[in-house]
Amino acid sequence: MEALQREIADAAVFEDEFRFDPEPLTNPLAASAAAATAETDVSADSATSQPTVVGVDQSFLTNDAGDQDRALSAVVAMRGGEVVERVHAVTDLETPYIPGLLSFREGGAILAALESLAVEPDLILFDGSGRIHFRQAGIATHIGVVRDVPSIGVAKSLLCGRLQGETDNLSAGTRVAIEADDSVDAPEGTVLGYAVQTRQYDSPNRYINPLYVSPGHRVGPETAADLVLGLGGTYKLPEPVRLADQYATEAKHEFLD
DNA sequence: GCGACAG
DNA sequence: ATCTTGTCGC
Numbered sequence: 001m002e003a004l005q006r007e008i009a010d011a012a013v014f015e016d017e018f019r020f021d022p023e024p025l026t027n028p029l030a031a032s033a034a035a036a037t038a039e040t041d042v043s044a045d046s047a048t049s050q051p052t053v054v055g056v057d058q059s060f061l062t063n064d065a066g067d068q069d070r071a072l073s074a075v076v077a078m079r080g081g082e083v084v085e086r087v088h089a090v091t092d093l094e095t096p097y098i099p100g101l102l103s104f105r106e107g108g109a110i111l112a113a114l115e116s117l118a119v120e121p122d123l124i125l126f127d128g129s130g131r132i133h134f135r136q137a138g139i140a141t142h143i144g145v146v147r148d149v150p151s152i153g154v155a156k157s158l159l160c161g162r163l164q165g166e167t168d169n170l171s172a173g174t175r176v177a178i179e180a181d182d183s184v185d186a187p188e189g190t191v192l193g194y195a196v197q198t199r200q201y202d203s204p205n206r207y208i209n210p211l212y213v214s215p216g217h218r219v220g221p222e223t224a225a226d227l228v229l230g231l232g233g234t235y236k237l238p239e240p241v242r243l244a245d246q247y248a249t250e251a252k253h254e255f256l257d
Numbered sequence: 258g259c260g261a262c263a264g
Numbered sequence: 265a266t267c268t269t270g271t272c273g274c
Contacts, residue, residue: 058264060265068265097265099262106264128263138263159263183261205273212263 001104005137006185008145014131017218018150020051020122024080026230050080051122053231055240056113056143058106058127059248061090061255069093072255073109074248077119078240088251089113099159100134103142110143121149123219123227125241129153130216130224132161132178132192135185144217151216152224153193154241158212160184161192169207170197175225178212194225198232208236 054077061070070090077085089112095105114121129138130153137145138159144151161184164177175194180186193214200208213228215221231238237245 058265060264062266071265097264099264102263133263153263155263157263160261202274 001101002135005103005133005135005142008142009136009185011145012131012136012141012216013218014136014215015218015220016223018123022223022227022230024050025053026226052077052079052084052119053240054078054114054117054121054124055238055242055244056110056124056126057241057244057248058109059252060093061252071106071109072248072252073106073113074244074251075110075113075117076240076243076247077117077121078243079119081239083243085117085119086247087113087116088247089116090255102128103137103139106139107142107146110139111146114143114147124149124151124216125228125231125238126151126153126216127155127241127245129155129159129212130193130214131221132159132212132214134160134183136192138214138216140214140216148217150218152219152227153212153214153216154228154238155212155214156209158195163195167195167197167210170195170200170210172197172200173229175213176210177221178214191221193221196225196228198229198238199236211236 060068063069072090074088091109126140130140140151140153161178162181180190195210196213197210233239
């Protein structure tokens with residue numbers, strides 16, 4: 001498995017190499033301008049239209065014995081701020097959770113769900129790391145390379161790497177670089193991603209933890225951070241991922257029949 | 258042996 | 265990931 005991850009990492013592109021225009025997603029003004037255009041100009045073609053951004057998240061189902069035996073992957077596709085499609089898939093679990101090998105546990109369900117998706121993703125956001133991984137092949141990188149689709153890893157906690165500064169009480173919109181340390185299969189100092197503060201309390205006493213954003217495939221670290229900030233809504237997680245998260249728990253309960 | 262560890 | 269009430273603060 002580790003050998004496969006090294007191959008995945010070798011095939012991965014940790015720099016911008018996507019076709020869509022990131023402006024409408026990164027710049028609020030461009031976004032509203034594009035939205036206005038979309039409403040009034042029915043002839044907007046694919047070159048002008050918003051990219052399809054997909055959020056992916058998993059939940060788990062338990063058997064009669066109470067053990068987690070199946071993974072449910074929820075996929076939510078959005079365009080211009082609107083949900084255009086939602087699909088989910090359930091597959092049997094074969095691997096236990098082992099830090100660094102998450103893609104082998106959840107990858108099957110994710111790929112199954114993505115295959116049933118009708119729209120073509122321009123960008124996929126995953127709940128988990130991308131390049132911030134011992135062998136630079138977190139789940140976002142793994143799936144991104146397998147599907148050869150631009151992808152970004154959005155994790156709620158740090159797997160490895162060294163923060164280049166304090167992340168306590170960062171202001172919303174700011175970031176702190178995360179560099180490779182000796183636990184990572186990359187030259188020391190390589191920028192693996194960023195701790196990104198998408199939301200923050202207006203005033204003191206308590207603070208919100210940042211998200212750990214890293215390139216999955218065909219997206220550079222700075223752009224990955226920019227996109228996560230641009231795709232943010234009212235919550236801490238970028239909207240596509242938050243909705244996938246919500247759908248994962250929702251579909252899980254519907255499964256009780 | 259010790260420490261660290263996405264979801 | 266998952267199990268869950270109350271509770272602190274704006």
